[in-house]
Amino acid sequence: MAAAGGEQSVSIRLVVNERPHVLDVGAGETLLGTLRERLALTGPKEACCEGECGACSVLVDGAPVASCIAAAGSMNGRTIRTVEGLAGAGELTVLQQAFVSHAAVQCGYCTPGVLMVLTALLDDVPNPSEADIRQALAGNICRCTGYQQIVEAALDAAGAASL
Amino acid sequence: MQFCRVRSVAEAVDELSRWGTEGHILAGGTDVMPQYLRGERAPAVLIDIGGIDGLQGISDVGGVTSIGALVTMRRLASASLIELRNPALAQAAGAVGAWQTQTVATVGGNVCTAAASADTLPALLVANAQLTLVSKSGRRRMELGEFLDGAGATALRPTELLRAIELEPIGDRAAEGYIKVGRRSAMELAVVGLALRLQVAPSGVVSDARIAVCGVTRPPHRVPSAETALLGTQIDGGRIDCAEAGAELASAAAPERSEAARYRRRVLPGLLGRLANRCVADISGADG
Numbered sequence: 001m002a003a004a005g006g007e008q009s010v011s012i013r014l015v016v017n018e019r020p021h022v023l024d025v026g027a028g029e030t031l032l033g034t035l036r037e038r039l040a041l042t043g044p045k046e047a048c049c050e051g052e053c054g055a056c057s058v059l060v061d062g063a064p065v066a067s068c069i070a071a072a073g074s075m076n077g078r079t080i081r082t083v084e085g086l087a088g089a090g091e092l093t094v095l096q097q098a099f100v101s102h103a104a105v106q107c108g109y110c111t112p113g114v115l116m117v118l119t120a121l122l123d124d125v126p127n128p129s130e131a132d133i134r135q136a137l138a139g140n141i142c143r144c145t146g147y148q149q150i151v152e153a154a155l156d157a158a159g160a161a162s163l
Numbered sequence: 164m165q166f167c168r169v170r171s172v173a174e175a176v177d178e179l180s181r182w183g184t185e186g187h188i189l190a191g192g193t194d195v196m197p198q199y200l201r202g203e204r205a206p207a208v209l210i211d212i213g214g215i216d217g218l219q220g221i222s223d224v225g226g227v228t229s230i231g232a233l234v235t236m237r238r239l240a241s242a243s244l245i246e247l248r249n250p251a252l253a254q255a256a257g258a259v260g261a262w263q264t265q266t267v268a269t270v271g272g273n274v275c276t277a278a279a280s281a282d283t284l285p286a287l288l289v290a291n292a293q294l295t296l297v298s299k300s301g302r303r304r305m306e307l308g309e310f311l312d313g314a315g316a317t318a319l320r321p322t323e324l325l326r327a328i329e330l331e332p333i334g335d336r337a338a339e340g341y342i343k344v345g346r347r348s349a350m351e352l353a354v355v356g357l358a359l360r361l362q363v364a365p366s367g368v369v370s371d372a373r374i375a376v377c378g379v380t381r382p383p384h385r386v387p388s389a390e391t392a393l394l395g396t397q398i399d400g401g402r403i404d405c406a407e408a409g410a411e412l413a414s415a416a417a418p419e420r421s422e423a424a425r426y427r428r429r430v431l432p433g434l435l436g437r438l439a440n441r442c443v444a445d446i447s448g449a450d451g
Contacts, residue, residue, distance in 0.1 A: 006164070007164050008165045008166065009166075010165075010166035010168070011425070023276060025166040025210055025268060027165055027166035027208075028196075028199050028200070028209070030196065030200070041229055049197075050197050050200075051193060051197065051263065051264055051350070052350045053259065053350075054263055057263050060267075061267070063237070063262075063266040064263045064266060065263055065267055066193075066263040066264060067267050069193045069196040069197050069200070070196070070267065071170070071189055071196055071209065071211070072194060073166040073168075073189075073209070074189060074192060074211050074213050076168065076214075085402055088436050098187060117262060117263070120262075131410065135348075136262055137348055138261050138262070138347075138348045138350075139261020139262055139263045139264070139347030140261075141261065141347045
C-alpha cells in the first residue's frame with residue numbers, strides 16, 4: 001500500500017461486489033491497495049503501477065478504471081466490481097466459461113483485468129465486432145496468448161449471450 | 164499528506180487560497196497519482212474536486228461549445244455535440260490512454276498538466292479555446308495558446324482553478340481532425356500529434372486553415388507558417404496539395420538536429436496530407 005510518511009487518512013463509503021464498506025484510507029492510497037490489502041480482494045493485479053498495463057482494471061460504476069492509479073479517497077460513494085464479483089454461487093459467467101473453453105488463460109496475470117474490461121464492453125455493446133473487442137482491450141497487455149484466444153472467447157460469449 | 168474533498172467551486176478556491184503551492188488539485192488523478200507514487204510530487208494536501216457537479220457539463224452557449232473542466236475523455240470522445248461541432252477534440256480524447264484512463268481522465272487535467280504530448284491540446288488550439296480561470300479574488304479568461312506559452316509549465320496560478328473551456332465550433336464548409344503517431348494503439352504518449360481545421364470557400368479555395376501540433380519539443384502550439392501556406396490553396400479534383408504546407412510544418416514544428424526531430428520531419432507532411440484530404444472529403448460529402 002503506497003503510504004508516504006505522515007499521510008493522513010480519509011473516510012470513504014463504497015460498495016464492493018455488492019457489499020457496503022466504510023473505510024479509513026490513506027490520502028495517497030490507491031484503490032488497488034485498498035482492494036488487495038484492506039479487503040483481501042487479490043483478483044486485481046499489481047503490475048506496472050502506472051496505469052499502462054490494465055492488470056489492475058476494475059469497474060467503477062460500471063466503467064473500467066486502472067485501480068493502481070485511482071485515488072482511494074476519490075471513490076467515496078462509488079460502486080466497485082472486481083473479478084471476484086463476477087461468478088455467482090460458484091457458477092462462472094458466460095464470458096468466464098468462454099475463457100475456459102477457448103484456453104484464453106495462460107499465466108493468468110492479465111486475466112482479471114481483461115475479464116472486467118470485456119464485461120463492461122458486453123454490458124455496453126451486446127454484439128461487439130472483433131474490432132470493438134480489440135479496441136476495448138487496447139489498454140490490457142497480455143504477453144502469453146497473443147490475444148487471439150481472448151478475442152475468440154469474447155466473440156463466443158457475445159454470441160452465446162445474445163441467443 | 165492530507166486529503167480534502169470539496170463540493171463546490173467556492174470551496175475549491177477557498178482551499179487553494181489556503182494552501183497555495185502546498186495544495187494540489189486531484190481530478191481524474193491519472194497524472195497526479197503516478198507522480199505522487201513515484202515520489203515526484205509531494206503536496207501537503209490533495210484537493211479532490213471530483214465531486215463538483217458544476218464542472219461536469221457539455222453545452223452550446225450561444226453558438227460556443229462550453230466544456231466543464233471535469234468532463235472525462237470518454238465523454239468527450241462519445242458526446243454527440245462534440246462529434247458534430249468539435250470532432251478533432253472527440254478524436255483526440257479517444258486517443259488519450261486507454262478505456263481505463265479515459266473513464267476518469269479529465270479535459271481540465273489534460274490542459275493544466277499540459278504535457279508536451281497532451282492529445283487534446285492541438286484539438287483545443289485549432290478551436291481557439293478560451294479558458295475560464297477562477298480564484299478567490301475573481302475570474303479571468305485566457306486564450307489556451309497564451310496559457311501554454313509562458314516560461315513556466317502553464318500560466319495557471321497556484322490559487323486558481325480551471326473552470327471551463329469555450330470552443331469555436333467548425334463553421335459551414337469546414338471540417339477538422341486529429342491524428343497521432345505512437346508505437347502502441349493505447350497508453351502511448353504521442354511521438355507527434357497533429358490537429359487540422361480546414362474551411363473551404365464555395366469557389367474551392369481554402370479560406371481558413373488552423374494547424375496545431377503536440378509531442379514536439381515546444382509545448383503544444385499552432386504553426387502559423389504552415390497555416391499561411393495552406394491558405395488560398397485550390398481544391399482540385401477532390402484533392403488538396405499540401406506539399407508546401409507540409410514542408411513548412413516539418414521545419415517549423417521539429418527544427419532540432421536530434422534523430423527524434425528528424426523522424427517527426429519525415430512523418431508530419433504525410434500526416435498533414437492525410438488529415439487535409441480527409442477534411443476535404445468530409446466537406447464535399449456534407450456539401451453533396
